[in-house]
Amino acid sequence: MNILSSLGKSARERASTLLYGLGFFYNVITETLRFFKRSQVGYKVLINQILFTGYEALAINAIMAVAIGAAINVIGSSLLPQFGQSQLMYTILIIVITRELGPLLTAFVITARSGTAIATELGGMVVNHEIEAYISVGLNPISYLVVPRFIGVVVSMVILTVYFNLFGLLGSFVVVQIVNPTPVSEYLGNLLSLLTISDIFSGLVKAFIFGIIVSVVSTYQGFSVNRSSTEIPVAGIRAVGQSFILIIVADVLVTLVQYA
Amino acid sequence: MHEAEKQAVAEAVAPPAIELKSVYVNSGGYELLRGVSLAIPRASTSVLLGATGSGKSALLKAAAGLLVPGSGSVEYLGKDMAKFSKKDETEFRAHSGFIFQDAALWANTNILNNVSMPLRVHKPWMGQSELAEAVRMAFKRLGYEEGMALRPSDLSAGEQKMVCIARAVVHDPDLVFMDDPGTNLDEDGLEQLFALIAELEERGKTLVIASNNSEFAYRYADMLGIIKDGVVVAFGSYEDTLARAEKEPELKLTRLRARGLREKKARRGAS
Numbered sequence: 192m193n194i195l196s197s198l199g200k201s202a203r204e205r206a207s208t209l210l211y212g213l214g215f216f217y218n219v220i221t222e223t224l225r226f227f228k229r230s231q232v233g234y235k236v237l238i239n240q241i242l243f244t245g246y247e248a249l250a251i252n253a254i255m256a257v258a259i260g261a262a263i264n265v266i267g268s269s270l271l272p273q274f275g276q277s278q279l280m281y282t283i284l285i286i287v288i289t290r291e292l293g294p295l296l297t298a299f300v301i302t303a304r305s306g307t308a309i310a311t312e313l314g315g316m317v318v319n320h321e322i323e324a325y326i327s328v329g330l331n332p333i334s335y336l337v338v339p340r341f342i343g344v345v346v347s348m349v350i351l352t353v354y355f356n357l358f359g360l361l362g363s364f365v366v367v368q369i370v371n372p373t374p375v376s377e378y379l380g381n382l383l384s385l386l387t388i389s390d391i392f393s394g395l396v397k398a399f400i401f402g403i404i405v406s407v408v409s410t411y412q413g414f415s416v417n418r419s420s421t422e423i424p425v426a427g428i429r430a431v432g433q434s435f436i437l438i439i440v441a442d443v444l445v446t447l448v449q450y451a
Numbered sequence: 452m453h454e455a456e457k458q459a460v461a462e463a464v465a466p467p468a469i470e471l472k473s474v475y476v477n478s479g480g481y482e483l484l485r486g487v488s489l490a491i492p493r494a495s496t497s498v499l500l501g502a503t504g505s506g507k508s509a510l511l512k513a514a515a516g517l518l519v520p521g522s523g524s525v526e527y528l529g530k531d532m533a534k535f536s537k538k539d540e541t542e543f544r545a546h547s548g549f550i551f552q553d554a555a556l557w558a559n560t561n562i563l564n565n566v567s568m569p570l571r572v573h574k575p576w577m578g579q580s581e582l583a584e585a586v587r588m589a590f591k592r593l594g595y596e597e598g599m600a601l602r603p604s605d606l607s608a609g610e611q612k613m614v615c616i617a618r619a620v621v622h623d624p625d626l627v628f629m630d631d632p633g634t635n636l637d638e639d640g641l642e643q644l645f646a647l648i649a650e651l652e653e654r655g656k657t658l659v660i661a662s663n664n665s666e667f668a669y670r671y672a673d674m675l676g677i678i679k680d681g682v683v684v685a686f687g688s689y690e691d692t693l694a695r696a697e698k699e700p701e702l703k704l705t706r707l708r709a710r711g712l713r714e715k716k717a718r719r720g721a722s
Contacts, residue, residue, distance in 0.1 A: 316557075320551055324549075328618070
């Protein structure tokens with residue numbers, strides 16, 4: 192009886208958390224639609240979020256993109272000729288970079304940098320009663336704190352994915368010259384002839400969805416802090432863990448839809 | 452019927468500024484408030500006394516719509532806060548201010564932005580120079596003189612409290628909630644706060660003060676309440692509550708009883 196009762200309690204709690212999460216997501220979406228209609232004081236927060244999430248992550252994203260592109264190039268150019276499939280090199284490069292690793296690795300970088308920052312910052316604000324102070328002066332925490340971070344992370348995610356694609360496809364050319372010198376015109380010609388709009392669009396759709404996941408999960412976890420400062424790092428850890436899991440699940444689902 | 456009589460009748464039927472009806476508040480498995488019911492009259496000063504952890508802050512936050520009751524209702528001018536439209540909410544916030552016990556300043560922005568925020572939200576047409584002037588005026592009322600470009604972390608706890616007080620009154624609200632307003636203030640700061648309360652009273656504002664310092668009650672209370680373990684055990688006019696405490700020693704109020712009744716000036720601005 193005790194086991195049944197505790198199972199029932201746990202199920203009720205999970206259902207209530209899920210409902211609360213869905214309600215939170217609904218609020219974020221409705222407030223986002225209102226955000227641009229009014230002259231809110233949240234624009235500064237939005238600009239800061241884009242600077243932190245997008246601009247400041249450009250360097251690490253570029254380094255990662257060049258390294259991944261180069262690795263694919265190096266591995267492909269040594270393996271594929273053995274099977275007489277050298278021409279597949281560019282197809283693999285495009286698919287892996289634009290459709291899969293571009294959005295996925297960018298999402299991981301943003302989760303690690305901005306997801307934790309957002310969750311711990313908001314958690315700290317809850318503990319210091321700053322959220323209550325916002326409510327007391329008439330600012331809705333969802334529209335003033337969450338929406339700018341939501342828009343900032345989604346926009347940054349999409350832009351950083353485009354940036355990753357550019358560096359992954361073109362920047363890796365520099366590294367390729369060391370192992371397999373290729374004329375620029377040949378490299379670019381091969382890439383452009385095989386690159387399709389759907390390759391780019393597919394990656395951007397994923398980036399958009401991942402951006403929504405990271406921002407909503409991180410802000411939700413930040414607000415889930417109650418009273419103690421020891422809850423703040425826990426919120427950061429949960430934000431990263433849940434974001435990673437949801438990103439991977441979403442990645443599989445979108446890929447299944449694209450190739451089904 | 453004379454004008455004065457008409458006004459008296461209107462006042463008698465007008466809903467109170469804030470009314471709590473059987474409010475229960477739970478947080479983290481603890482019952483912070485247990486069935487609290489009380490009505491805060493308009494243009495009056497209500498002081499709630501209670502020991503640390505008795506539920507004063509929770510009561511004040513529930514009354515100010517910062518804590519959502521698990522059950523029961525909170526009404527502002529007769530309207531249930533749970534049924535507030537966005538417009539009602541904005542209206543309520545524009546006409547109220549809250550002094551937090553631990554200041555609750557926004558750490559990531561400077562003092563000017565902290566204090567001017569209510570104005571930027573409710574009077575968006577005000578320019579930067581007007582905002583700075585309004586903030587200077589609010590500080591002047593408190594005798595506070597610190598750089599407005601400083602961040603909250605650059606200030607002492609007492610200075611942070613002064614900034615919090617300035618933020619709560621900068622937009623000239625009709626209703627001010629004060630959660631332990633004297634905490635962290637030195638003697639000079641406390642005198643400035645008393646002067647501010649007196650000025651607000653004179654201008655007919657509704658003040659709700661939660662404190663464990665009976666001086667606020669002695670000086671300013673029109674209504675006096677006592678809260679214990681999340682329950683309001685007494686709430687009525689200052690004189691009535693004091694008279695009750697004489698008969699019911701468990702209500703304590705030892706210091707106030709020792710000081711006896713006082714003559715409180717009639718409020719000029721009260722309507």
